[in-house]
Amino acid sequence: MLIRFLHSTFCNAALFAGIVFCFMGYFIRRYPPKSIKSWYGYRSFLSTRSPETWQAANQYAADISRRIGWVLIVTGLAAALFFERQTDWFYYLTVGAVITGTMYMVGYTEWQLDQHFDENQP
Structure with missing residues (x-):
């Protein structure tokens, strides 16, 4: 039974990654x-600058992660x-969707941080 599931099309990267997201x-x-x-949390150079950027980055990443997960x-x-x-x-379709979704989440979160927080902020 498990072997049949692993070889079926329902065992795919997009489905599992969507559940994780x-x-x-x-x-x-x-x-x-x-x-x-x-x-745990969303870690990057911009998100770890201050407690405010840390909270905002995790909020953005959590929101977009849920949306990407459903997609x-x-x-x-x-x-x-x-x-x-x-x-x-x-x-290509299933793994490509996961890679694209991950890149979108990181790019969107970094863009939001860059737009809302001053570059000279400590």
Whole structure:
């Protein structure tokens, strides 16, 4: 049974990553990291400049992560229904969606931080 599932089209990167993105977004939104030294949270050079940028970065990342998660889940389910087996194009579609979603989340969060916080801020 497990082997059949692993070889089916329903076992794909977009579906699993979408579930992880949704969980991560809801978790960080519900339990935001208290400080920059927390073991979880959105970490980058801009987000660790101050406590204000840390909170804003985690809020932006959590919101966009949930949205991307739902898009990835729908993409994974659509790919599973469209393809009969795991072909190269199936992998390109599902893994490409995960990579694109991750790059979008990071880019959007960094752009929001750059727009809302002064560059000279400590």
